[in-house]
Amino acid sequence: MIKTGLIGAAVLVASACGSADSSSVIVLAASSTSDVLDEISQAAETTNPSLDLELVIAGSPSLIAQLESGVDADVLITADEATMDRAVASGRVNEAPVVIATxxxxxxxxxxxxxxxxxxxxxxxxxxxxxxxxxxxxxxxxxxxxxxxxxxxxxxxxxxxxxxxxxxxxxxxxxxxxxxxxxxxxxxxxxxxxxxxxxxxxxHTNRYFLALIGESPTSQARSLVDLILTATGRRILSDDGFGLP
Amino acid sequence: MSKAPVRHPAALVAPAGLALLLLALPIVGLLQRAPWSSLIDRLTDETVLEAVRVSAVVSSSAAILCLILGLPLAWLLARVDLPGQRIVRAVVMLPMVLPPVVGGTALLFALGRRGLVGQWLDRWFDVTLPFTTAGAIIAATFVALPFFVTTVEGALRQNGTDLEEAAATAGATPLATFIHVTVPAARESVGAGLALAWARALGEFGATITFAGNLGGRTRTLPLQTFVALESDPASALAISVLLLSISLGVLVALRGSWLPR
Amino acid sequence: MTIRIDGTVSRDSFTLDLDVDIDVGRTAVIGPNGAGKTTLLRLIAGLEALERGTIHIGHRLVDDAGSVFVAAHERSTAVVFQDHRLFPQLRAIDNVSFPLRRQGIDRATAADRATVALQEVGMDEFAARRPSQLSGGQRQRVAIARALVAEPEVLLLDEPLASIDDESRSGIRHLLMAAPSPTVVWVSHDPADTLDAESLVSFADDRVRQTPRP
Known part of the structure; x- marks a missing residue:
């Protein structure tokens, strides 16, 4: 099942309501990835039925604010490098972010x-x-x-x-x-x-960065990242007009 | 004679306290994070002053429009048996409950360049409202008007028609009666309605950003500036928030003090 | 100016059937509360409309329950209500000037005539007061001045003494007796108010009886 939380400025409300059960993978993602992530989620859940994705879509500044406020999350996707830099600075990103699209x-x-x-x-x-x-x-x-x-x-x-x-x-x-x-x-x-x-x-391109959040990313989260980085994910991104790194 | 001591049931006091907390806590949170030492500097920043000017023009114009258009509408609702009165009243109240973004989108469909009426404004008069200060004023008026109309309508109903009858038998036309008797008799509520409408217009965000867009010096009002600054300069956003908060509180305190029943 | 009413209007619980001729002079309208006395007055004043029938004021048809309805402000009538109904935001003099100003008379002339009218009701020294600064009797005096200032052909009095304390009553009654309007219709539930009326319209048992005084 795909749950999509749309978030404007109401960061507080969202983080209060957005706590899902521990087995789901929570993805914080930039607004412009909304459509493509829907498609990727469907593909991911088809290949791996036990995967339960929860998408939290917000503008880049809101994403950072949520991250800093300690919201539960497994994966972060930002629309530019600057936003990812701030996420890294928040101390919640432990592995080097990767570019997934432009x-x-x-x-x-x-x-x-x-x-x-x-x-x-x-x-x-x-x-x-x-x-x-x-x-x-x-x-x-x-x-x-x-x-x-x-x-x-x-x-x-x-x-x-x-x-x-x-x-x-x-x-x-x-x-x-x-x-x-x-x-x-x-x-x-x-x-x-x-x-x-x-x-x-x-x-002039914006690079989309992906990072795993937290000390010990779950295998579910890793399988989602793998999907995005490999052929299926790249095809979907490309079909939607994204450039590939 | 003193009142009998009343025991307040905890089942009422506790949720009431929680409700109060819910309302007050965000304000405390805001004030506690506000950049007090640099408040004046941040508020006199050129971009902020520009937004202050736009906000002053937009909210005051909206309040005046509410007066010009809202007074007759309040009179119509209070005094005339309209066909479909309930529907008319619902339409008047709608912007109070409608998400402002929806209101802004609806305005775009109505008055935008391709809108129901807007296309003719554009074609015949070369008037394009979206992305102009006039558009921001219309968006603010749209959300503020119900506050004015309901306040004044209530007063007109409460005042009744006795004085208007006296005016009519004294030779006043209906229009003269409205101007010389009805409105002066309701002047305190007109003042209260104006203050509420102005404050609502000042705080308007969603309809403005949707219908009028966001451009410094033209349509970027203080709430828009707050939102923009939230992304780049949170301290400045907090400073503007403190300003807007104090203006809103000031309006409410003034209303309590002189106009609304205590 | 004579007034002729021949028609019906529904009240809350009954239909009021009116066939009344009012002559020049003073006519008293009496009867129990709720019988329709005030309705009669309001019909003449143009504050209510007939459902069937006609109203003539003089030779003028003012209401035919259909296409003709002359609005209150266009009738040659003035009303003194039971409750003074002075405009609260206006000073006494401006309340009295009000009918003149609505006729387009300039401010200075209106003020002069209002001053005279206030003198006639003994209120000239209170010209600058607002209604809230006057006693009940004083307010009614100002209201009488407001009704008389434009010299109406027909003066309609709706229980003008009912809310007045005993002390002021006789003075105000005298003022009303001396009103210069050719036709005066005085609604009252108190027979004492109407002692020297020239004719009488009495409401009783859902019927309206009309008796000229000898």
Whole structure:
């Protein structure tokens, strides 16, 4: 059975309610891995019926806050290196984290491309409604880095607090274009711009890190990690648009 | 004459105490972690001041909109036999119980660029509400309006129609009666409703982030700034939280002191 | 100005069947509580509407239980209620100015006329007081000034002495007796209030009897 706990700022409530029985594997994971982890969980539970996964999906800062507050967890998946560094600093990660996937940004377009966005430079057009992630969110930091590298300055009309919120608003047509992860664009089947300038976005990637939590990881937790690192997991990640290390 | 001594049953006192604890503890937790020594510095930081300005504009405008639109609505609910009165009242109360994020999403579907009404605003008047200060004001008004309307409606019902009848027989048109008699007679509740609505608008987060987005100087209000800072600068988030907490407490104490029954 | 009411209206427990002519002069409306006296007054004032029938004030049709209903503020009537119903936030003078101001009369003229009206009820020295700063009798005097200030054709009195203490009663009764309105309809459960009325409408046994005084 898959239990998914969706968590915003309500870290306290979540950690109070999220304690499962000891036999299940609790995975704390970044928001952008939500879909792919659902698929991986299904695959894992099919291969190993005794495996009981509990997914706790949250923004990276919430994940760290939960970890620091001592919440029960077996596996942590972060959307960037900085978040994993903070997790390591919290002292609860005992084995070296590994990179399981990469993600990069694309210019995603509102249905029908009402803003007639055809190039990365269009993101600087003040007459268009442009969205980006907030700088404190991994996809926001990545967007700024990528735009800087292209010599452009991003001046969005909104700095969304999660990549999914941004992607939804693009899908609704409320935003003309925005920089979101390739995986989110794929999941929502959004049109993207594909030109030499936007292809250079691929040079800037976020790396997804996985780490086992605690002194003595359970064999169940290890079997999940094995699955993610081997062919089945890599295929699912790749199908969902993630890059592989 | 003194009151007879009453024995308070523990079965009531204990859960009541727990309830109080549940309400008070988070505040204590917040205050205990607040960066008191650097509070002023953090609150006068340029980004925070920018959010203060946006919040001031948004919450005050929302309160004024509540007054302009909410007074007539309260009057309508209290004085006019509407068809489907219960449904109308439920619609008015809905934002009080609706998760604000749902409210924001609904606003997007209604007033967004592709929304039910928003597409015409966009096409005919070139008005786009999402991601603008006006959008933030609408989101705040949406959540604050029920607080104002229910407060004032209650007062209008309690005041009854005696004075309005007197005004009508003294030659006042219904509109003049509303302006010169109904509203002045309910002025304390109008004040209380305004304060509640303003405080609710000030604290609004979910509908704003969903409908109006998040941009410094335009739509990033204090609650949004708190949330953003929680990710990068928790001490600053705590400082803003202390500010918002004291404003909210101030409003409630003022209400208790002068407007609401003690 | 004569008033003619011919119609019905339902009360909580019975239907009130009215066929009443009120002439110029003072008419007393008497009968037990709950018989419909106040309803009659409210129908004339435009605070209630007939379910069937018509009401004429003078030659004007003001209610035909259908398409015609002249609203209270458009009728040439004024009311003194049992409870003064002064506007609490307004000073006495502003309460009395109120009907004039609603007619579009400028503030200064309205204040002058209100002052005169207050003098006539002996309340000019209390012009700046709010209702909460006046006694019951004083409030009713101000309410009478408010009713009379716009010189209504028809003055409707709904138990105007019922809430007044004995001390003030005779003074206020005299004021009402001296009211200059051509038509005065005085609802009272106390026959003493209506001694010199020129005609009488009495409610009894669910029937309305009308007797001109000799």
């Amino acid at each position: 993600n990069s940004l694309v210019v995603a377009l509102a249905p029908g491309n009402p803003g007639d966005v055809t190039d990365l430079v269009d993101l600087t057009d003040p007459t268009l409604l442009i969205g980006a992630c907030a700088v404190d969110v991994p996809c926001g930091a990545l967007a700024i880095a990528a735009m800087d590298a292209a010599g452009l300055s991003l001046e969005p009309d909104t700095e969304e607090l999660s990549v999914r919120a941004l992607a939804s608003k693009i899908q609704l047509g409320e935003i003309d274009a925005g920089l979101i992860y390739r995986t989110d664009a794929a999941a929502l089947e959004l049109e993207t711009v594909n030109t030499p300038s936007t292809q250079r976005l691929d040079e």
